[in-house]
Amino acid sequence: AAKRLAGKTILVTGASSGIGRSTALEFARTSPQDLRLILTARRIDSLCGVAAQIAKEVGDGVKVLPVKLDVSNPDEVRDFVGGLPEEWRDINVLVNNAGLAKGVARAPEIDEQDINVVFSTNVTGLINMTQAIMPIFLKRPDGGQGDIINVGSIAGREAYPGGSIYCASKAAVRSFTESLRMELIATRIRVMEIDPGQVETEFSLIRFSGDKAKADAVYAGCEPLTPDDIAEVVVFTATRRENLVIADTMVYPNHQA
Ligand code: NDP
Structure with a gap:
């Protein structure tokens, strides 16, 4: 796996916490000698914390570029790509991880603002990032080369009451x-999706607008996955030989039906 990552540049969105943060750390641990990691999110302080953690764990063989970026803002996304220093432009792997749930309510009561935030982040944001990075992949020979790994959710396959906006x-x-x-079939651009089940991160706290009791109740009586579990799957997916595409992966904790 380390050999397949050597010399690569990897971009992880939503790297300031949870699955994205763990994914950044897992890439660094897997290829500690020769890797570039571009880490993006809105909370730049947290991204700098992740960069410091990587430096502490693996030293300076992994170069880290933390960038404040709201994926839902197309202008910011365009400026971000246009403004990347030369040595950071040759991106090989895009992990579209940034996302959130808001507006947990029956459909008639869902707040309009929550609908916009969820769709502009999870859907338009992911598309913004993909469109911005794809020209880099498409420039490579044989119709292009690169990996896009989208973090979806089991919720995209199995809807539940009160979850309509997030599930949709x-x-x-x-x-x-x-x-x-x-x-992109028959090019060397792989497009892959990983759908986690329950993972204990800041996700539930944000989903319930900071209500810790409600957030904790999600995990009562069960053992959720950890962000590191999903990070391992992301890195595994990104490090198979080029002709192998792990197109679609569901990752559940054992208790989750
Ligand atoms: P966290 O809340 O810990 O992480 C979400 C990340 O997304 C943060 O880094 C946050 O950074 C970033 N983010 C949110 N909005 C934006 C935005 N507009 N622009 C840029 N970055 C943004 O939750 P998770 O780690 O759990 O979530 C990661 C992904 O996993 C999401 O797509 C989520 O839907 C998915 N998922 C999570 C599950 C779970 O049970 N936890 C289950 C299935 C899927 P910042 O606030 O700094 O911008």
Whole structure:
């Protein structure tokens, strides 16, 4: 795996916490000698914390570029790519991980703002990033080369009451991913999706607007996955030989039906 990552540049969105943070650390641990990691999110302080953690764990063989970026803002996304220093432009792997749930309510009561935030982040944000990075992949020979790994959710396959907006957003991610994969068949651009089940991160706290009791109740009586579990799957997916595409992966904790 380390050999397959050597010399590569990897971009992880939503790397300031949870699955994205763990994914950044897992890439660094897997290829500690020769790797570039571009880490993006809105909380730049947290990204700098992740960069410091990587430096502490693996030293300076892994170069880290933390960048404040709101994926839902197309202008910011365009400026981000245009403004990348030369040595950071040759991106090989895009992990579209940034996402959130808001507006847990029955459909008639869902707040309009929550609908916009969820869709503009999970769906439009992921598409913004993909469109911005794809020209880099498409410039490579034989129709292009690179990896796109989208973090979807089991919620995109199995809807539940009160989750309509989030579930619909992740179903949209799934459809977008499948269309893109088909468009790029027979190129060396792999389009892959990983759908986690319950993972204990800041996700539930944000989903319930900071209500810790409600967030904790999600995990009562069960053992959720850890962000490191998903990070291992992301890195495994990114480090198979080029002709092997792990197109679609569901990752559940053992208790989750
Ligand atoms: P966290 O809340 O810990 O992480 C979410 C990340 O997304 C943060 O780094 C956050 O950074 C970033 N983010 C949110 N909005 C934006 C935005 N507009 N622009 C840029 N970055 C943004 O939750 P998870 O790690 O659990 O979530 C990661 C992904 O996993 C999400 O796509 C989520 O839907 C998915 N998922 C999570 C599951 C779970 O049970 N936890 C289950 C299935 C899927 P910042 O706030 O700094 O911008």
